Amino acid sequence: MEEYPEELRTPPVALACLVGCPDVHALITGNLHSLQPPINTIALPDFSKISVISKAAKENPAAGSAKAVGGIVKRDWLSKHRTRVPAVVVALFSSDHVSGDPAQWLQVCNNLENIKATIQGRNIKLLVVVVTQSGSIDDTSEDRMISLRKRAEVDSKNLVIFVPDDPLELKQSLNRLGTACAELANAYYRDEGRRVKARLERKNFGSIDLHIRYCFKVAVYAEFRRDWLEALKMYEEAYHALREVVGISTRLPLVQSLVEVKSIAEQFHFKISTLLLHGGKVVEAITWFRRHISYYRRLNGAPEVIFLHWEWLSRQYLVFAQLLETCSVTVQNLTTTVSVPADKQTEWEFYPPYYYQLSAHYLKEKNSCLEFAISMSEDVGGIDGSVDSVVASVYVGQFARLLEHEGTYAMQALTDDEYVRYILAEGKRFQDSFEIIALLKRSFEAYNNLKATRMASYCGVQMAREYFVMGEFSNAKQVFENVASLYRQEGWVTLLWEVLGYLRDCSVGISSVKDFIEYSLEMAAMPIITNNDAPSFRDCCPAGPASLSQREKIHEEAFGVVTGESGIALSENNGLKVNGDCPLYLEIDLVSPLRAVLLASVAFHEQIVKPGARTMITISLRSQLPLNVEIDQLEVQFNQSECNFIITSDQKPHLAAISHVHPGRRVETAPTLELPTSKWLRLTYDIKPDQSGKLECIYVIARIGPNFTICCRAESPASMNDLPLWNFEDMTETIPTKDPGLAFSGQKAIQVEESEPQVDLKLDSSGPALVGESFILPVTVASKGHEIHSGELKINLVDTKGGGLLSPREVEPFLADNLHVELVGISGQERADHSEANIDNIQKIQPSFGLISVPFLNVGDSWSCKLKIKWNRPKPIMVYVSLGYHHSNEPSSQKVHVHKSLQIEGKTAVTISHHFMLPFRRDSLLLSNIKANHDSDHTPSLALNETSILIISAKNCSEVPLRLLSMSFDVEDDDSITIQPKEEKFREPILHVSGEDFKKVFAVIPKGNFSTLKTGAVSLKWQRDSGLREDFHSCSASSQVTKHRLPDVNVELPPLVISLKCPPHAIVGHPFTYSVTIQNQTELLQEIKYSLADSQSFVSSGPHDDSTFVLPKSEHVISYMLVPLGLGYQQLPKVTVTSVRYNAGFQPSTTSSTVFIFPSEPPFSDQ
């Protein structure tokens, strides 16, 4: 687009000419420029210069039709109208002159006449401006103004008074001037357009050339007026008319005629495309472009200058691409609405890269044709100097010879021969490769941005080819490599073959022997199995056609280089050698394209093996190279380097390659190490891993010749991917091992077990643990066959429900509370021989984890320690103990592990319960008992200052016998309650077996009258019964205390206390006294009713049924005399006492009113 002249590229702008009063020119010019649409100006300072716009020496405009036309469109016509021929002449007169003395007035009139004479021939419009000062507007004489207007033959609106020195007035006058100017310019272009159009309509022209020219002019005038539709219409007409010229015009020789037509068509097309695209009609523009191309691409022209055609075509695409790019925003919006049915516009036609690519394509075509034409012309005969004076002629698309004749120049038409020679000479001066690359690069990048990677790849290939031709190998290589990966991925073998062929030659160009070999081997291993040398594939690639024979050739070449036997084809390049100084090392990993060259599959026959035991390993190799490959030496490498081994061929047992052998390595021989094409070479050997852990085969390294190594990463047959490219070939599947099971499940790694531990780890548990005590768990390590070096004992306490003791779910309560079970300490780390433990003793203890080191132990020695574990709650746990050690002092020796675990129950040892009772045959009337709300959480009530009985019973819940040592009370307030005895140490420990209840009776006397009284807690001291008596004394520290809190009691003052009195036993026939004492503790008189029920076993005397009053704070005794009649346990006659005030009755319980009757005086009674 840049090669087009400026006036063609930009829309035309109207032109006005300012004459006179040069001091205001700048003001007016600025204003006209800023108009919408703008107007350009020519400023002439004084009236004498007006002749520059006068009509050129065109002798006779009317005779134009008669005279033969020299060309279709003049080259400078457009620029003339844009820069030299104004539409309006603005004549500026100073008001001083207008209204000045007659001489000045005469001058004004003269100037005006001059102007009128000049512009008349061109129909240029006139605008008269009188420049005046703001103060002297009214000074200008009205008569002179009218006369000026008449002389100038202008309407009153075209006579403008211009006031430059008052801002407001200036603005107004500028506005007026601008409007008038624009109107006049429009009128001028309209009139001119009409004039030419009238000629068109009258068909008043002699040749079709003029028809085209007129159309062109009308279109340009329309453009001046911004009448785009009209302009478009006329350009199209001109374009169509131009087609009629093709082939029939005889004005010029054949070749030049076509060149002229194409140049003009190009300009018209450019105008049309611009108008369409800027009007937002992208689809139309593309359709138009298609038509343009499809029509003109047939007009190749003479074969010797066909390159002109390609150049022209290339330019069309380039320009259109650039146009599309400038209005790309609109394109984006449009494409979404366009549907793609049938053969309308396709996706890429809306984007510039499509056109850039084709532009590059045709430019390339031009290049090759030009080269051919130049070589032909050189054959015919050199280019003489006559072309030097050829220049572009006055008509668009024409060339002529400039003849200098005595200071004047004349144009002489060229013959086709001369023209061709000129063009060839011109063509030789330019080198298009850079331009082609630039175009392709643009296209490449744009396609990549559009995510059209394949299109971009094609551009990349073309670009890289161009680099290749130019000898820029590293650039070419970079682009080719990029592209090759896409072709590899999608399996486009032919395309990949081409790219690799170039890459191979690029590697030669940059002397990279490694790349050369890699690309050669990749090519040789490509899945091309036909041998068809189709002519269509010849000469298209430096590596020759993709065929089996070519693969074989490349294979031989590559191996010739690596074995150093032949540097043949490459001998001229010193860099490409493989020898002792520069050995070649190729690495093939799982994603390398060279996997097809050498694929190593390694399978162990077993999954797990004991250390030191033999197992089998199969190494399968496969190559897709077209010829057999002889491997001299094969090295198999493992992650445990002592297992590495080397396989050599039987046929070539001693070769230089053997020098690579690490001394002491195992060397195996195989009958042959020749790799046949596409067949597995399977080698099976046994292997003896010594170290435990994972044994994995990492590399299989093949050495061919002394200086060539291929290091191939081992793959497991179970997880082996298909070969790239070959996976699309329709061929039988083969498996790497003979055993199909192994082929599907074989792994390149094997698990080597640990050696058998020869150490005993013992955990001794003495039954369940009891909550609260520090449970001792002895751990014994006894060596049976291994010495123990740097042993470590790990202890883990784990909840049997699974998970650690600190499972997240339980973290909250744990944080608030203590741990249920914790490892408190490890004690008694001593060897069996009681020597000092190691000093560098690692010891780490956490609540549920412990780590201690075990000192060195000789065979037969043992060592033990005691774990102290404390249970805070009853809970079963698992104790895991694991010992890790080295069985020899060598740092390389493997660690051996022994694991033991033990489940331990944690149990509560003793549960304590309590029970309050009233004293025997004594009852305090407690009012709260009478109210009798029998809730379960009813706090027991005790009578103030009366003795109550407290029974504490302890039950052994564990399975082990315990010894009870003492029982004591912690009373918070000694004044308010008395408990007797407060502490009782058992004289000797009481053996308390499992399930047994132990009871102890205490007397409680509340002294403070509180509604709720804290009674405190009872503590029971106990210890585990180890069965040995002396332990009791020696291990008194290990006794545990179980506490039981007594409930709060309700203390109240009983109003009445009733006690029964009767002897503990009686003798038949002997009378005894049975009395009921009623104690009134209140300040009130109490009425008591009482009655005595008769009993068959006794004869009774005393009040039977009565009521009495008891005085305040006094006692009343009701006594009976009873004579027993029966023997044995006898129920005393039942006494019922009722307090009328409290409406509460008392009846002694059956047990308390029973007495034993002896037949005679019992013998012990006296003692």
Added chain:
Amino acid sequence: MIVCIAVVGHQNNPLYIQSFTEADDALKLHHIVHCSLDVVDERVNNPKKSAPTLNETFLGLLYPTENYKVYGYLTNTKVKFIMVTTDLDVRDADVRNFFRRFHAAYVDAVSNPFHVPGKKITSRTFAERVSTIVKSFGLNSAG
């Protein structure tokens, strides 16, 4: 005249590609077929553009390039057929008809129990049949 036809598999790999020219431009045709896959992708991934051709196997003109026009066809199993022709005026109906016959031939070829899906089509019968279809396309449009 049809100069190249191709069957392209799921991974955009060529399953069958055959050119019918005497000139040495087979490689270029391969490039053109490969490039056309971008258009197929674009058209399949943005179906709203071709809403009227929803459920339509025939993709129409993929793109014009140099002297060629490239047409596409997408089977229900997402196998792509690409055809490159040098004819400038091609009727859609002819192309549709061609692809229909080509599709039938493809279906017969892959129905062979010895054919592994996703692998290249090596059947000679298929090649012969395709070449007949290609030749008859030229005749039809000429006549």
